[in-house]
Amino acid sequence: MEWKSTNTKLPVADQKRLDALRERLDQDAVFELGYPVAFDINHARLAPFLNYNINNIGDPFQRGHYRLNTHEFEREVLEFFAQAARAPADDWWGYVTNGSTEGNLYGLYLARESLPNGIVYFSQDSHYSVRKNLHFLNMRHIMIRSQPHGEIDYEDLRESIKIRRDAQPIVFANVGTTMKEARDNVGIIRSILDELAIEQSYLHSDAALCGAYCAYLEPRPSWDFADGADSISISGHKFLGAPVPCGIALARRRNVERIAHAVAYIGTVDTTVTGSRNGLSPLMLWHTIRSLGKAGLRERVEHALQMAAYTETTFRQVGIDAWRNPQALTVVFPSPAQSVCTKWQLASNEGISHVICMPHVTRAQIDKLRDDIVVAAGKNK
Template structure:
């Protein structure tokens, strides 16, 4: 049986390689493609089922051993990797063997990352290194920012909006209807007045509606959530247009606070155009670390201006530190995983990943369009939106996220052309059954993705014939 506890003197990476996963030697220069090819199956695997586990007393378990249960679980996950295309998680995390020895330690980054604790079992030095990297990326001087590694994008949004609320206690929170659900959660938790702004059909904020509501609430400060890549359609709210709208409505910089939710796109857009920058009057930026970068556990990065954080900071004698975080105790492993990935990949690596993802997203969109399937791909996005499959079994097999009559594929760094081809082939075969070889028409999804992207019989003709 495989031991789950490793020690540096005994640790052998091959000993913890699950069956079905490639040994570390097959991953060369961060290239995960060879490992992915080993797992490609001509027949899609079925979704995993609930294991119906229970905790048993030692010596009283008549079923599989503990290690056997875990290995079967790992085998199941391994076989499902090629069918994980509907959610923004980079599952190509190839450093697990190198970092596994850290699991023997309890690492707790409690309190302010820039202040040391009386306990040595933390990773704040790695955390600050990660924060400095993002501060440089988002163009804020190191002595001008404050931040921390969070448990994910939701915590980053909760923190950023809380900073805005503390700076502007009477402020009204504005966010588009395509914003992440955590923004409305923050408004509920903090008892904030909330204005839900309409969104255009591509998912971008409706700036005319924003302007109307700003003018309607003139005299009240504005706390605005700007989404840099919406959850479902990947649309990017235009920060410059929002700033111009605030100016046109008579809001000075001391009357508004802007939080940028860049959960997925915060590590994509900076390598295309310089959009996310503290040189503009923004208050905070958050990303999810487990998304484009990749990490085995949910995590994120939240950065705000150092001058803002005093409103939240509280001295805590018990931990001999100051705390301004949401969670207090924080996972000390995640900063090390993020630091390792950032250092191993580098900016050149990100540029390559971004280009490959954009190319593959366009490839998928073009293939679907050529097959007569309704499909949309926003500019600056790796999220391909298509008509919702008619079969729940198909949705579960490919682990798709669906809203109304739409589904989407998020083309992450680990998704290869081979995986996309498998999805397309399976989809086309299933559509023949769903629509009886053309005897039944696919639904119209013009109201969801726009008439120019809809391939229903009516809009198809409408856009082919002048």
């Protein structure tokens, strides 16, 4: 028996629209410095897989009825990141998500199921989706102050937990805040919980950006399972360069077993947020880790760090008050003129903007942005 997909016909005018879209995307990619998305990985090798209805429905570690999936590749991706995040060998589980909003929702869901009366503590600098997730899950929560460079204020966290000792703490740590790439220290948070002799707690590490490269930084940031996290979320379309939004959720297996239940329709257990799941994104992530390997990922982050250092220096040389957190790819500076933000797709919040030096970013782009900022500032004087 043979199966073939049908070649669809497209009106000429519509083909032209697709061509025009490609041209626009090529242009817009050159003038994009504000978001943590990497463009340097070519996934054309995977194009033939667009002709299959791949769906990773169900648990990636179980066999279900539907076989057009990439579970085998998904498991390899998960194993790679579980190792990088020093997950306990016999007590971890994970799946490839649609991004870190979902990975964070998953971590908070597991936390709520294990500590139903818990209170979530998260910092002012957390991603905007955290509040939405807490609203979905109807969880009690308290916002903690951030330090000026974006890291959580540990004293405020300690005091807030101390005065509510009757409720189990669920701490949501940012390992790379959205605007300043500040990293909350998971080890310090764990030691606060230990100092206060808290018996039951949960710690989620939102490593949307940095989880892809923390393992390759020296000194190693405190962010993973060995440092005290119970679950971790990493984005796949950020540093890892997947061309579609995706991510990796990792958690302690015993917490996942609490929420798993068998579903006859799919012939497997339901352990994920969505039912149908993208089967192409695990393949893209697998393609990235297999083609780059740990050495390639390490090289990419070293190159990106050098570009971030260059950006900070060259901006400062022309009087732009730029700064960055230690070992960060994100360079923060006062928001330039709106025309510059629009041209370069710069995210701005409370008077600051940033450039995120993803591995594809070139000196030519940084120099052009620097000059645009200076020229626009001169015009506005």
